[in-house]
Amino acid sequence: MLSQSALTKNTVESLLEGLNEHQRKAAVTTEGPVLIIAGAGSGKTRVLTFRIAYLLQQGIHPSSILALTFTNKAAKEMRERITHLVGDTVYGVMAGTFHSVFARILRQYADLIGYNRSFSIYDTDDQLSAVKAIMVQLGISQQVLPANGVRGRISSAKNAMISWQQYSNGANSVIEKQTAQIFQEYEARLKRSNAMDFDDLLLNMIRLLQQQPDVLDQLQERFRYIMVDEYQDTNKAQYKAVELLARKYRNLCVVGDDAQSIYRWRGADIQNILDFERDYPKATTVRLEQNYRSTKTILAAADSVIKNNSGRLKKELWTDNAEGEKILVLGCRDDREEAETIMKVVRTAMRESNLQASDVAVLYRTNAQSQLIEDAMRRANVAYHIVSGVSFYKRKEIKDTLAYLRVLVNPSDTESILRIINEPSRGIGNTTMQRLQDYAVETNTTLFETLKIAENVVGIQKRSATSVQNFVELITRNQVDIDTEPPALVAQRFMAQTGLADMYRLQNTDESQDRWNNIDRLLSHIQEQYEFDETLTLSQYIEQISLLSDADDEATGGNRVSMMTMHAAKGLEYPMVVIAGMEQGLFPLAKAEQDIDEREEERRLFYVGITRAKQHLVLTYAERRFRFGEMNFSRPSMFIGEIDPACVVGNHSNRTPHSEAHAVQNVWERGSPKRQSEFSQMPEGETYSQLPSAPRYNAPIPKSIRPANKDSVNGYTVGQQVNHPMFGIGTIMALSGSEQSAKATVMFNNGQRKQLMLAFAKLEVV
DNA sequence: ACTTAGTAAATTCTC
């Protein structure tokens, strides 16, 4: 069957030999519920992928297998590794994040639960704008009740499967009662907009399964083997959805590590994994306790820290690896010095311990911390990159472009309309939109339907009504070809008409040029994706982008030091890890100082951080740090004190440095052992402000972004004289890209040099 | 309707 040739008995058996006894058991116990408690570095992903390969080898049809992960990165890695084992067969396996898998299923059955299949997916920003609009509508001041707090409470409620009715019944305080009211309106508003937020993707999946027995049966029959990765991070809704899907065949295998649960704040319920054996009484439990990643020292340190948490699943991690060197703890005078120190430690380790830049990761608690470390790295010419910093997709111009495209696909999408109806300015102001929104709510129609009849709505100015009419026509005109023409073409033609790119082009500042280029990149990206998969629709593209916020790939490429938050580091490993900002109030965060649960979560996060390291681990802290615009004093993190002192060296407290500690020698070679600050001070005369700043985002858009220069493109040639309606006569200096993404660099006679996109700029050859 | 200036607040993590 299928391309099973890639998967002979031999490959399976040889793989089997590569697994230890427990891993093997976890992989081949395919029937019934299985709980795999997988300690850090115990080969979890390996077991999961082998398990899937094994199922396929047993003759299980690929489409019977469902594998759910939390991040796109994890899903992608799993697919790649399975592909490695079984080849193309993997294409039948449904593997993805909860949200993406459910979104796909929900599109298919959308009409059964009262949605149109082109529903929009709302991210946190869209949620917030909906909440704000509702608060204005209800006359609740944001001064009294911060909108973002309301958004958070609504989302938490939904995570815990609490409906607005239930929330309303349980509301006691004024704040809760008002929130309940907003909650109710919020649900109605999203429904009217034919939109689901992230939580709805889970909740509607449950609704679908509960309300449509046929669908439930169909899906249960289809997904006979279900696997859930990072089970400790599931929330109530995810738990329920999985429970429903697995109820019939009960071939549910969950993998997780309670010690690595770090998403409580977004509704993850650690109880789900703790209670698995109770919920599935006949479950086989397998413990993966052999660590293949870290040295004995690192493991001991991690263990001594996590021991301070209560209520854990029994698990004893051990390793055959070497003792390894001690953990280096370095106190610094301030955050700048810390950054310099990190740079020096990394550079020294690369030189002395024969490490590549890509062998090193610098981890921190908050994204803001990366700035100074980046500066230090750049100054010293150490190649680095930021993993999932500010996403490309969070940029204003990109969000605007996507909003335009979403309106095209789903005109009911209120939040997207509000976002772009006056961007660029069309003379449609707040008052007008407020009136139209009120009217839409009163008549219980979509905003777009109301826009169509704007002239009949009382209180709307003639001028505004005309502008609205033009906007409606802009949308409807472009919707015509949406199902017949290639998505990139539709998008490009549409965007050229919206005037968004023109607005940035005419602003003609460095910043607007960037924005314009970003729009261009997005449009090119659609083209690329389409070339990769010709069945791609605009709707699918938007969904794909909405559910992606990780800057996955690309980030891993190249020989560079990786810098990221500890959350982002989950699932990764590096020969050398530096954890920065080990200070009370930063790590653990201030709010954890009172709350035991918060503190335990921070501790688990620290545990995750420590266990990323294979051989070298360095912890740093600063005695003073610039935060919130002012200098603050801080004390070393309590977590440092929790590490078994036998595992640690450094200038922390009055412990004397051990001479056998390799890294320590390197660090101290140029300074006095007592005051490490002396060697890490900034050289005189150089300041950080003189340094150019690095791009702050890490765009996941792959390759081909920098097209090669050409002599002739789309009928234009280098050297040609052209006329531009805005800039006048000029000469084409260079050409790049092709078709819709073609660009020309033009030197205009007025002295301006511009990069223009041929699809947008109306260049006339003279 | 749009611009500007002034003030307040918020700064963790993610699908």
Place this chain on the structure above:
DNA sequence: TTTACTAAGT
């Protein structure tokens, strides 16, 4: 330091 909201002025 940066962002975001409000109010007043054009």
